[in-house]
Every structure is written in structure tokens, then in C-alpha cells.
Ligand SMILES: *[C@@H]1O[C@H](CO)[C@@H](O)[C@H](O)[C@H]1NC(C)=O
Ligand SMILES: *[C@@H]1O[C@H](CO)[C@@H](O)[C@H](O)[C@H]1NC(C)=O
Ligand SMILES: *[C@@H]1O[C@H](CO)[C@@H](O)[C@H](O)[C@H]1NC(C)=O
Ligand SMILES: *[C@@H]1O[C@H](CO)[C@@H](O)[C@H](O)[C@H]1NC(C)=O
Ligand SMILES: *[C@@H]1O[C@H](CO)[C@@H](O)[C@H](O)[C@H]1NC(C)=O
């Protein structure tokens with residue numbers, strides 16, 4: 001994936017300004033079940049709309065937005081719904097979102113855009129288990145004491161199309177997923193123009209470590225086209241301010257060695273036994289070779305092969321230890337390891353009718369189809385860190401925080417622990433901040449010594465910042481909600497950690 005093309009902006013006129021009214025008609029292509037039921041109603045509506053001139057830009061693309069919630073005591077109302085995307089003739093795409101405005105000063109509050117990882121994990125996950133106004137528990141919904149929606153406008157998206165409530169033609173790569181997101185944002189700002197000047201922060205983790213740098217890259221490229229007056233008519237500047245990533249999959253090369261190091265050296269006692277560690281270390285040179293080949297010559301075969309050999313080792317038995325938090329045990333099933341995924345799924349299926357979810361669509365927390373498409377395409381075998389120099393040089397700040405108990409995307413894959421003097425493995429591409437970053441120690445967060453360490457390059461909360469969350473695993477928001485919220489506030493307000 002080292003092609004020059006990915007840095008080139010999308011061509012003008014192919015994106016984001018669908019011809020007036022056209023998208024109302026092919027609503028249910030591919031979903032023949034309900035075509036018959038709805039055809040009359042849709043035809044009637046389309047006909048009336050077509051007679052009117054398209055003066056309102058919001059009428060020029062398909063959308064369906066309703067009020068959302070509140071679903072627990074004290075929570076405020078939000079909006080949810082779908083925006084119809086049209087990315088280069090890819091057919092019907094409906095992207096689902098939930099938006100909550102900040103309780104305090106929403107006119108000036110930053111907008112946090114959150115997606116799930118996976119590939120295939122719903123953007124609802126962080127919303128209902130960490131950040132949103134209500135938390136899902138086995139006893140139902142409870143007000144969230146640590147909700148991010150107190151101070152931030154919060155937008156959760158099922159990304160890409162095919163995940164959660166988002167439906168339609170699916171992509172198989174982070175690059176194409178980012179195009180969907182750009183199109184979504186342009187249309188979102190038409191529907192919610194009051195937010196188009198609020199600073200935008202992209203937030204995600206795990207496979208979000210692949211998605212988010214791709215999104216930042218496309219936003220930066222399109223913003224510069226716009227500044228050069230070469231962007232499609234009607235597009236607006238996207239006020240991206242920073243990105244926040246947790247326990248990312250962003251570099252398969254660092255992942256290979258870091259994962260084995262975590263399971264054999266950094267867990268006490270080691271989670272893998274001596275014979276597993278021996279075979280893992282024996283396999284490491286061939287994994288590195290396969291991954292390097294996939295990065296240098298990114299043919300489909302090389303990418304898929306590299307993913308296969310990586311996973312052959314990665315998926316070895318964990319002896320009942322939970323992959324996403326090694327202080328806990330579970331049998332690997334969703335029901336036992338993430339009961340809240342199941343509660344969330346039940347709840348969202350229960351409220352599907354109220355949300356206007358089409359009947360053929362049953363909410364799943366994770367989409368196996370999206371996962372398969374990305375696996376078959378070997379999308380994992382690329383370094384999203386290659387976008388970091390562009391991101392940083394455009395003044396967009398980057399935060400990494402890692403739950404130290406995670407074995408899925410462990411801290412060792414993010415930071416090379418072999419020597420504290422070694423660079424962040426993330427930064428195989430040199431950037432200005434790198435040499436300073438490698439000189440910095442991880443210092444206890446003043447006042448939060450038992451919870452986190454910080455490493456900051458730059459003023460305030462930093463331009464390039466690495467935070468270790470000592471008591472969290474992969475699901476940072478679920479495991480350490482108080483410190484996650486405090487971290488988000490420091491980061492977004494760009495305030496020194498103290
Ligand atoms: C290590 O774990 C593997 C997988 O569970 C098991 O097959 C093997 O017998 C174990 N080896 C030792 C030395 O305990
Ligand atoms: C990768 O693994 C899949 C599933 O085991 C297999 O079908 C496929 O042939 C493998 N591909 C390569 C290139 O190794
Ligand atoms: C979903 O609805 C069923 C049936 O009404 C109910 O028993 C269940 O508790 C609901 N689950 C959630 C999580 O709301
Ligand atoms: C759109 O809105 C209408 C009216 O509120 C609703 O009946 C319908 O199910 C909604 N959903 C979709 C996906 O069209
Ligand atoms: C949800 O998962 C079930 C299996 O658990 C599957 O049959 C169904 O197709 C999935 N739905 C979607 C929309 O992915």
C-alpha cells in the first residue's frame with residue numbers, strides 16, 4: 001500500500017454532492033424483502049419531491065434523522081439516524097449515527113467522533129460502555145457518572161457501512177472506509193451546520209488505529225483542495241483538531257514481536273507456557289519476513305499470507321486468560337468475556353422499531369461480514385503510522401493511550417520495551433517529534449500516580465503524547481472510565497497533565 005495515490009485528494013465532482021433528489025429512489029436496492037412493502041410510499045414521496053426545486057442542500061441527499069432517547073434518568077435527548085452516502089458509484093450506503101450535544105456550552109464544545117474497531121465492531125460500543133450518557137449493564141441502563149457528553153458534543157458512528165445499523169454496499173479496506181467517512185462528514189455538517197466550526201476530534205482504538213489515520217489523511221487532503229478552491233462545490237472545511245487512539249493495530253511489524261514479548265516476558269507468570277513461547281520465538285523470523293514482504297510488495301497474496309502466519313501464532317491458547325485484560329479469566333466466548341456486548345445487542349434490537357431501523361436489519365455488535373472482507377483483502381498488512389508525518393506537520397495532534405493489561409494490541413506492540421531508549425516502534429517513519437519522544441521518560445501523572453503515566457512532546461497536553469493506563473485492558477473506557485474521561489478533557493482542552 002505504498003502507492004502515491006493514497007496521498008492524492010479525491011477528484012473533485014465524484015464526491016459529496018449527489019445530484020438533487022436522486023438518492024431517494026433507489027432506497028432498497030439489494031433488499032428485495034421490503035421493496036414491495038414500501039414501494040408505493042416511496043414512489044409517492046419521490047414524485048412530490050422531484051417537482052420542487054432543490055434549494056435546500058439537505059434535500060439533495062437521503063437522510064432520516066429522529067430524536068434519540070433519553071434512555072436513562074438525567075440524560076439529555078440526542079439525535080440518531082442515517083445519512084445516505086454516495087461514494088463513486090458504490091450503490092446504496094446508509095451510515096448510522098447517534099449525536100448528543102454537550103450538556104455544557106455545546107455551542108463551543110469540541111465534537112468527538114467515535115468509531116468501533118474490529119474490523120466490524122459497532123461504534124455503539126464505546127457509547128454504551130464508557131462514554132455515552134447511559135451505560136448498559138445486566139440490570140438495564142444506568143446514568144453514566146463519567147459521561148463524555150457532559151462537556152463534549154459526541155458523535156458515535158457505525159463504521160464502515162455494514163457494521164451495526166449501517167447498511168448497504170460494503171468496502172474491504174481502511175482507505176475506502178475513510179472515503180465513506182469523508183462523505184458522511186460533509187453531509188453531517190449540512191444537517192448540523194451549528195457544529196461545523198467546533199473543533200473535531202477523532203477517537204477510536206484497536207482497528208481504529210488503522211481507520212483513524214486514514215480518515216485524518218483524507219480530511220487533510222480535502223481541506224487543502226478546498227483552500228485551493230479545487231474541491232467539489234458545497235464542501236466545507238473539516239475542523240479536525242486532533243486524534244485519540246487506544247491500543248491500536250497500526251503496524252503489523254511492531255505487532256509481531258511485541259505480542260510475543262507481552263505474552264512471554266511482560267506478563268507474570270507468562271500467559272503462554274514455555275513450549276508455546278519457544279515455538280512463537282522460532283516462528284518470529286518467518287513472520288517478520290512475511291510481513292516485510294507484504295509491506296514492500298503489497299500484493300493481495302503477500303498481505304493475506306502475512307496475516308495468516310501472524311495469526312497462526314497470535315491465536316495460540318491463552319489458558320483461560322482474557323485476551324483483552326490479563327487480570328481476568330474467561331472462556332473466549334462473547335457471552336462470558338463481554339456480557340455487555342450481548343446486553344447492548346439485546347437493547348438495541350429492542351429499540352430498533354423506535355429508531356426506524358428497517359425490518360430486515362438485525363443489530364449485531366460485530367459484523368462477521370466486514371471482518372471477513374477486510375481479512376480476505378489483507379487490509380491489516382499496512383502501517384497506518386505512515387500518515388503520522390502528514391498529520392503532525394498539519395498541526396493535528398496525536399494521542400496514544402494504552403491499557404497496560406491488554407494482550408490484543410498490547411503496549412509492547414506500541415512501544416518497544418526492549419530498551420527504554422529505543423524509539424516508539426510506531427514511528428518507523430521519522431518525524432520531528434520522534435527524537436524528543438524517545439528521550440522522554442514515562443512519568444507518573446501527578447495526582448494519578450496509581451492510574452497512569454504520561455509522556456508528552458510539545459506544549460499543553462502535547463502534540464504527540466503517550467499515556468499508559470495501568471489498570472485498564474483493551475476496553476479502556478469500560479475498564480477505567482474515570483481516568484479516561486479526565487484524560488479526554490486534558491487532551492481536548494490541551495491542558496498540561498497535573
Ligand atoms: C502449553 O500449552 C499448550 C496449549 O494449551 C499445551 O498443548 C502444551 O501441552 C503446554 N505445554 C506445557 C509444557 O505445559
Ligand atoms: C490463508 O489462510 C486461509 C484460511 O486458512 C487459506 O484459505 C488461504 O489459502 C491462506 N492464504 C495464504 C496466501 O496463505
Ligand atoms: C429486550 O426486550 C425483552 C422483551 O421485551 C426484555 O425481556 C429484555 O429485558 C430487553 N432487554 C434489554 C437489554 O433491554
Ligand atoms: C425513516 O423515517 C421514517 C419516518 O420516521 C420511518 O418510518 C422509517 O422506518 C425510517 N427509517 C429508514 C431506514 O428509512
Ligand atoms: C448477525 O449475526 C448473525 C449470527 O450471529 C447472522 O446470522 C446475521 O446475518 C448477522 N446480521 C448482520 C446484519 O450481520
Ligand SMILES: *[C@@H]1O[C@H](CO)[C@@H](O)[C@H](O)[C@H]1NC(C)=O
Pocket residue numbers: 171172300376377
Ligand atoms: C476489495 O474491494 C475492491 C473494490 O471493490 C475490489 O476490487 C477487490 O477485488 C476486493 N478485494 C478482495 C480481496 O475481495
